[in-house]
Amino acid sequence: MKENDVRSLPGIPFLLGVLVALLLAGWLFINGARADGNGPASLSMVIGGIVLALLAFFSLIGLYTVQPNQSAVLSLFGKYVGTVKDNGLRWNNPFFSKRKISLRVRNFESGKLKVNELDGSPIEIAAVIVWRVVDSAEAVFNVDDYESFVHIQSEAALRAMATSYPYDQHDDDQISLRSHPNEISDRLKHHLDERLTEAGVDVIEARISHLAYAPEIAHAMLQRQQANAVIAARTRIVAGAVGMVEMALGELQKNGVVELDEERKAAMVSNLLVVLCGDRSTQPIVNAGTLY
Numbered sequence: 001m002k003e004n005d006v007r008s009l010p011g012i013p014f015l016l017g018v019l020v021a022l023l024l025a026g027w028l029f030i031n032g033a034r035a036d037g038n039g040p041a042s043l044s045m046v047i048g049g050i051v052l053a054l055l056a057f058f059s060l061i062g063l064y065t066v067q068p069n070q071s072a073v074l075s076l077f078g079k080y081v082g083t084v085k086d087n088g089l090r091w092n093n094p095f096f097s098k099r100k101i102s103l104r105v106r107n108f109e110s111g112k113l114k115v116n117e118l119d120g121s122p123i124e125i126a127a128v129i130v131w132r133v134v135d136s137a138e139a140v141f142n143v144d145d146y147e148s149f150v151h152i153q154s155e156a157a158l159r160a161m162a163t164s165y166p167y168d169q170h171d172d173d174q175i176s177l178r179s180h181p182n183e184i185s186d187r188l189k190h191h192l193d194e195r196l197t198e199a200g201v202d203v204i205e206a207r208i209s210h211l212a213y214a215p216e217i218a219h220a221m222l223q224r225q226q227a228n229a230v231i232a233a234r235t236r237i238v239a240g241a242v243g244m245v246e247m248a249l250g251e252l253q254k255n256g257v258v259e260l261d262e263e264r265k266a267a268m269v270s271n272l273l274v275v276l277c278g279d280r281s282t283q284p285i286v287n288a289g290t291l292y
Contacts, residue, residue, distance in 0.1 A: 003137040003200070006074060006082025011063050011089025018056045025052035061094035069104045071136040083136045101136040108151065109209055115159050117177065118166040122214035125162050125177070127188060129154050130205040131196070138200030146199050154206075157191035167213065177211055184208060245272045 025048075032045030066072050066087050074081040074096045084090055085103075092098075107130040117123050131150060133139045139146040162177065165184065169176040175183050185207045192203040249265065 001080065001137050001141045003135045004080070004082045006084060006092075008084045008086055008090040008092050011065075011091045014059075014091045015063065015089070018059060021052055021056040025049040025056065028052065058094060059091075062091045062096070063089060064092075064098050065089050066100070069102065071101050071103055073099045073101060073136050073140045075099075080137060080141060099140055101133055101139055103133055103136070105130060105132045105204065107131070108154075110151075110155050110158060112210055113155060113159060113162070114214060115162045117162060118164060121167060122216070123162065123167055123177075124210065124212050124214055125158060125208065126210035127154070127158050128205075128207050128209045129192065129203065131192075131201050131203050133200055134202045135200030138198065143199045146201065149199050150196060150201055153195040154192060157188065157195055161188050161191050167211075177208070181208060241273055245269050248272065 027049070028045045029049030032042045032047075032049060064072060066084060068087050070085075070087075072084045072090070074084065074092060076093070076096055081096060084092070107128060109128045110126050112124045112126045114122060114124055129150070133146065143149045161184070164187075166174070166176050167178055169179040177184055185205070188206040188208070189203050192206055196203060245268075249268070
């Protein structure tokens, strides 16, 4: 089922024509009733006035309005006729049934879903979906309720996407839910497009609005994240400290400030590493003698 544009007549000129027809019907009825005698001429004028008035009132059923960013899907006895997108007061066959469909951009936030990510850990996830109807015929005839269809399929796509990626990144080239928001949004939009195209719906944007570990494991995962952060920080501190020690020894040797044997170098390296890597401030001890 594909959308087919159909022509419609402007409603205001048609409405003026109906008013003229009603005035003419009233004139025929009054003049026929006032005519002398009951001749066939006066009777035909009365009947003509009544018939013309009934036709004018019946034709008013074909009037309908189309708002901006709205379409009207027309069908005749269950058969799809076409779609009208012209704004304003319009007129079509009174026997056509008309269903208005909004083409405006709409959005909603899914509920917080509890799913297992790729590594099996339970997480809570929610997303904001921005969408619009682009094919009115498919939205009306391909699915029973396109708004409910969008909501249910969006949650299904979000669940499928969340189970395909880990919460945290373990490798440098791995895509995770927390570290790659743009890539995850693109993948979610792709899943939604596959599911909602049949309903004549186009997904404009899909973004994760809530992402967290489930409450029962949140504390344990927070401790793991803190431990990973401490290890990463310590690794960087040690790497920087080693570089500073190498630079200090190299500068001392280059400038000939002092000649250090291996034992004194080891003591100096030990002291510098303690000062640079310690998480507390150190207290200097002045040695008045020698190392021996």
